[in-house]
Amino acid sequence: MATTFHSALQSLRETKVWKSIFRRGPANTNRTRSLAVFGNLFLHWMPVKVREKSLRVRASYYLGSISFILFIVLFVTGILLMFYYHPAAPHAYRDMKDLQFVVSNGVFLRNLHRLAAHLMVFVVFWHMFHVFYRGGYKPPHEFNWIVGVMLLLLTLFLSYTGYLLPWDQLAFWAVTVGTNIISAMPVVGNKVRFLLLGGNIVGENALLRFYVLHVVILPLIAFFFIGIHFWRVQKDGGLTVKPKDDDGKE
């Protein structure tokens, strides 16, 4: 069975189509393995080699990877929720209720989106604390630390803009209070609040603006910063590794 599979794979690799997609031969030496990573759009920002220590659980608890996986979960479930949600004043609340009670598996997707969002805020903060206490902000990682702070802020903005979309009492008053905090900013506060809400009250315009920020603008910026963040981890020489990461003892 195993040999049949192996030979089938082997003959697949011989085909013209396969060879046109993967132009390099089998990655069976260190050189060809490196070339396979370099030559792949989806892998080229990954390190060709990593230190075994940096893969140990206690080196990172995989918090960055978990944040990214949660981001992908939110991306996919968010797109699915968009098929039933209208960002308009009488519909938004009803659509949210429909997702909970009428749409097949709607409650699963909505709760997956909601809980993954809560979890992402938690994991991103944990990631930041973990990196901070390991000294991950020190040279040569200063730039990536700042990119990470941007990603933390983006996570919070995404969380806050998503909070309005159910259009219930909690959402309405949370955004009323939040945007009044913005108007406490000196000089430009009231103007920023007006632009963000598209008016003087939390109404239709505010719902639509928060929706566009939540589903288009902020995710695009987040993807951009995530790309830089991952690429920079490799360029800065991988994770901060300490001697005790070997076996848990100094």
Add this chain to the structure above:
Amino acid sequence: MSDTKSASVPALPRSVQAGNGITRRDFLNEITLGALGIAGLGSVAVTYQYFSPNVLFEPSTTFRAGNPDLYPLHSVTFLQDQQVYIVRMPEGFYAVSAVCTHLGCITAWHPEHELIECPCHGSKFKDDGTKVAGPAPRPLPHFAISLTADGELLVDKLQNIKPSQVLKV
């Protein structure tokens, strides 16, 4: 100007000499960057204009509050749609905002404490809007109140007045 060296070096074009050593390339670079900068500022300005709505479909800020006889003496009446208290005291009528000056929650009149209280962060006000307790930075504002020609109360929420200005009917 006329030293021995200048004989062997070809003279620069007049336009370049006049520009204090600015080369054509520098000049074109600067003028291009300047034009791009102006275009950039312009696009920021029109984007800002685009995002500021010119027409708002928000509730009217001026409203009729009905006949003065609707409000008994020594009463505080909350008008939910307008988020305003109409207060009638022996000295006259006044209209007090029901929106907390802290972070914009809607307050409630509690007759048992004779206080206006905010459910969000616990600010408390007297019936004339004076702050009694809580994080609110300012007293509740008074809105301009007047009588229409047919004798109804008229409140303008865009016009704040001093608490001493009460309407006598």
